[in-house]
Amino acid sequence: MQWNRKDLLTLYDLSGEEIEYLLDTAAEFKKVSERSVKKVPALRGKTVVNFFVEPSTRTRVSFELAEQRLSADIVNMQAQASSLLKGETLLDTVRNIEALQVDLVVMRHAAPGAQSFIAKHLKCGVINAGDGAHAHPTQALLDLFTIREKKGGFKGLKVAIIGDILHSRVARSNIWGLLKLGAEVTVAGPATLVPREFESIGVRVCHDLREATSDADVVNLLRIQHERQNASFFPSTGEYSRFFGIKADSFKYLKKDVLIMHPGPINRDVELAGDVADGPNSVILEQVTNGLAVRMAVLYSVSGCVQK
Amino acid sequence: MQWNRKDLLTLYDLSGEEIEYLLDTAAEFKKVSERSVKKVPALRGKTVVNFFVEPSTRTRVSFELAEQRLSADIVNMQAQASSLLKGETLLDTVRNIEALQVDLVVMRHAAPGAQSFIAKHLKCGVINAGDGAHAHPTQALLDLFTIREKKGGFKGLKVAIIGDILHSRVARSNIWGLLKLGAEVTVAGPATLVPREFESIGVRVCHDLREATSDADVVNLLRIQHERQNASFFPSTGEYSRFFGIKADSFKYLKKDVLIMHPGPINRDVELAGDVADGPNSVILEQVTNGLAVRMAVLYSVSGCVQK
């Protein structure tokens, strides 16, 4: 297979083969960060702009380290400091970035589809680092990478995603990727956050934690994102935790070798008990490590398709 | 010619020959950003501090990329985070920066003359990235570079600058540069923003857009800067646009090959109609590209005169 996209916008766009290609490439790059000198000259003399119109620490830092380990030149732009405040259109802002002969723009934006809109108008590559509740493809890729590394593959694998599915770009991106690779996906959470409509995209919808997870090979727990919720979708975090939080007790019915995943940051003892987060089934910190490898793979693959 | 200034403070200080020297140097550096590996080792092991005491995105990013493509080490300091808040004097802050054996300080400051004051006291080089309404020499240099590239030279060239001349460091720096290089300059805009006093520095002052631009080879449209105006200098942006905005209609009287320039960010359909901004006479994005080359030239030339 030959990678031939200058942008990474959503996993929805990709074939299973393309996703596997990125995971294979990430496996190569993972070795770089295990060396004493954690650096390759793959993007030397290339410029990457990290353009975050929504605040982010962990995704921004992971991308920035990935870019450094590829030897790229990096500029960080944040929304509040940017010309957006001066009334410039988003397209003008990004065209200005491109006019600086930038090779890649890594962008986070609150508006779903912002990156896809931008990518159509630019010759430089665009990587979606999260657009509203729509997509977060590199997060899904790191989840897929971690699952593949631990479970060997996806055919017939049972994955449960628990929490606020409605507002989660992580959930959407994971679902698209998992289904393309042959996994079976169950989503669960309070009915207000996990509407029946999700069945139409091919996942099982469920409102009981035990039912959703007792036969699961992987349980991916989403963060309860207080900051994204204007209305009250459940009575309290205590109540949420009682019905949908994974605790030591849950292992009475969970598979012995179930993987416990979480995109972070964790609300300890809300969606996930602290001892489970730190326990032997948890791969949460490995996900972070793999995120770096996956982002190196995406930056590298995409940059090869940017016209000079 | 030999460049022998450790600082770039205003174009007012420079001879026409010095300005042409920087433009020639920029032409060389422009090629670097067109290569696949956009990097030269010219400032390797040199340290540049970008000290922005007034917010800026586009100028800061352009300088930062220029520094990276010269392989400099870079530190960004912003005012709100700086010791200025703790009551330290500006001179003490900058002396502290110099004590870190920094080679160049790129500085933006709201106070006209701040950089000139600082430059007198420091051995390291100082580049003015904008001081209040006074000067913005690298912006003017990129405008000059773009004009020269498109029109071949300045002798007898007619340049109209439209907008808020009174508060514009871009206008002042352009006027100084253009006059030194032999161009004829007309400034136009509402009488409140384009006072007659400008005639004393050798430009034509005019309050009618058509009169100012119908024989112009270049029309440079300034941004209406809401954020800099405390009082009301014109009734409304709608009114401003009607009398001083360039639109498709304006091409009834404009020269066919007129260059349309703008320092950005554009207020579309205020000082400039969107279709003109995106049309064949517009060189607005090329200005951005040239800004990088010009800043590389300035950083390089100035750094050669910093004592070791």
Place this chain on the structure above:
Amino acid sequence: MQWNRKDLLTLYDLSGEEIEYLLDTAAEFKKVSERSVKKVPALRGKTVVNFFVEPSTRTRVSFELAEQRLSADIVNMQAQASSLLKGETLLDTVRNIEALQVDLVVMRHAAPGAQSFIAKHLKCGVINAGDGAHAHPTQALLDLFTIREKKGGFKGLKVAIIGDILHSRVARSNIWGLLKLGAEVTVAGPATLVPREFESIGVRVCHDLREATSDADVVNLLRIQHERQNASFFPSTGEYSRFFGIKADSFKYLKKDVLIMHPGPINRDVELAGDVADGPNSVILEQVTNGLAVRMAVLYSVSGCVQK
């Protein structure tokens, strides 16, 4: 001697021999910043995260330059932008940083002991860049370096530290270092800020400036930190200045070759008259220069003990 610590947490932990080792190493690194190419490849391919959970300009910039001159890859994280706001625990945040295969974390935090707590749980190295009123070891090391460079050594040397000793991590770290190296330390200031209890750690406590400084070889003036004081510990800065500020007049009783030191930023004419700060006895800017060398030495020494 062989350095064998992966962390630098407080000078209290170190032997006199270890402190001298760091000062010797700093002397070597000081030469790097005096070269034309101010860069060595010592930390090439290593990653340093500057994690500042309390605002800082001068310490952050000094560390960042030190890291660049060692050719490290650098990521900056600031508290307000970080996941701490999303309710994540400090330990989880730092474990996430470590999962990115980071080699060193340089950390400032308002809570005394935060870095020591973190260091116990991480395999990567931790450098304390200031923890509340507790310790600021690299500031003390640069003070010690400057004293040693100017005075040749510490045995029997008389050092007076003046100001708000109670709230000062700089004072604590200096005291620990100076005593270990054989100097005699006097602390002085208003009784509210210099309690008798300090005698128990081996220093002379004094409430009269002349008495404290007339036989001193070194006078280190602390900054009156308005931003750290909730209650009023002295009537006014004018009053403070009258009783505890060093002025030209003070040289009537000060030793001719006394070193005047200050960690910066200076409140001119509060703790220190402007003409003394700029005068021949002042080594304040040399302290800044030495800070860079000391931080390079610490980063380098510590990184050698991080397990791969």
